[in-house]
Amino acid sequence: MAAAARVQCHNNTSFTGSPLPRRHRNSSTLHASPNRVNFTPLKWIGDGSSSCTRTVSGPPLKGGGTTTVRAAFEEEKKTDAVNEVAEEKRRFTCVMKFGGSSVATAERMREVADLVLTFPEESPVIVLSAMGKTTNNLLLLRRERRLTVKELEIDLSVVSSFLEELEQLLKGIAMMKELTLRTRDYLVSFGECLSTRIFAAYLNKIGVKARQYDAFEIGFITTDDFTNGDILEATYPAVAKRLYDDWMHDPAVPVVTGFLGKGWKTCAVTTLGRGGSDLTATTIGKALGLQEIQVWKDVDGVLTCDPTIYKRATPVPYLTFDEAAELAYFGAQVLHPQSMRPAREGGIPVRVKNSYNPKAPGTIITKTRDMTKTVLTSIVLKRNVTMLDIASTRMLGQVGFLAKVFSIFEDLEISVDVVATSEVSISLTLDPGLIFVPCKQELDHVVEELEKIAVVNLAKGRAIISLIGNVQHSSLILERAFHVLWTKGINVQMISQGASKVNISLIVNDAEAEGCVEALHKSFFESGDLSELLIQPRLGNGSPVRAMQVEN
């Protein structure tokens, strides 16, 4: 057992001791390894005093029965040599990220605490998003968080200073009548700063020693692209050093704010783009070289399509990082678009689980997987897309034409999603993104610049349907997809495949998109014929080579 040490907890209540063993899910006491004492949840006494009492049960301690924490830990130190070594050498084993839907209420926080404590063999790092849809509803925050603190019976001082600061900030924004991207990041950061303080205080209350961290204070360094910061390489060693140093000095379960970072030039709070807590978790996974990254959601893993679009979506048991990255980039809200990169670089599997249904196996995301029985993996929809058809006026050669087109987009910092080119024209879609949607003025400016070298047709109200699947069967995927859409009378306006070997993108009208997803899902995942389908690779003369059983 690590030497008992005194640590100033986040809520000004000091705690003496070393990390308490995990609380067992179905018992009112904390169960640890056999030779560790069992704990009942601590009762915090006084206003910041460290005197906590607990009823100690389990292996008899000298002077057993009720004792002070300090005396019990002193006693335990002598009797727990085995654990001392284990404790000292125990490293973090996994990071567990819980999104807003998982920690939306006080009751959900209790459920998540139970979930964390049902893995006694794990030494997790916890990453939390803002509670519920806080990031969207910051203005409702103050009342709700005070309620949460009251329901969890933790000291209001955990959040009171933050709520006062938030109130001042909101008053300032109201007076200034402006909200820069920088101020917006600072404002939304309150969501994660509050949720992590509340959860860490709750863990300490139930006897699990936890320590809250603001990611921007422990080395999450990003670019200064407010609302969309990119994590810089310096983050990895900095975060690893801080978390391991603290653990070696005084072990406690870290509870880290998701979504947040610090701009390397401005030193101001930045955010990692909507859904950025996924990226926080995978960054910590890579920084600490963990065995697994767990991303806890409100769905049974990554599904065959967005369940809010078509409710018969089913879980996808396995994904590669490439498939997951494409899914996320082309609109699957379930994962942050950049979140797979640190996990892929660190070679760390990502497990997507449902915090409302933890028994469901979820989705495991790894570098490679057995694709022999896979035709289509998932259908993803990105809506509110603007499509541009740009036909050269032949003022420039083809190379100059393409370069000029893309230089205009670079100058206006507008990102492009899907591209299809011919010798004298190019069609492309503009990324509606989650934060930046080109406003009318910007679009008019783009068209004005492009019309200097081309004839331009701008079409709004489009949608990108991305078929994420097995590139070995792209002809089958296309044949079946076009058959389905043809029978529905849908005209595909653009198609793109290539750069990403796992994604075929089709552009249709926004108004038709959800019907397309449902029809495609029925054909690929519900008809069952793909699993019996015999795919007969053809020789050059068209004769079948051999029958091959393909299951979905």
Ligand SMILES: Nc1ncnc2c1ncn2[C@@H]1O[C@H](COP(=O)(O)OP(=O)(O)O)[C@@H](O)[C@H]1O
């Ligand atoms: N292919 C998909 N698989 C699973 N969920 C998806 C998919 N596409 C979109 N979603 C949506 O993503 C949501 C989970 O992501 P998110 O809201 O970020 O969860 P959290 O807030 O818990 O991190 C689901 O509730 C679902 O509606």
Ligand SMILES: N[C@@H](CC(=O)OP(=O)(O)O)C(=O)O
């Ligand atoms: N709270 C932030 C960050 C985040 O990742 O949230 P969630 O895990 O609920 O998607 C957001 O809403 O974008």
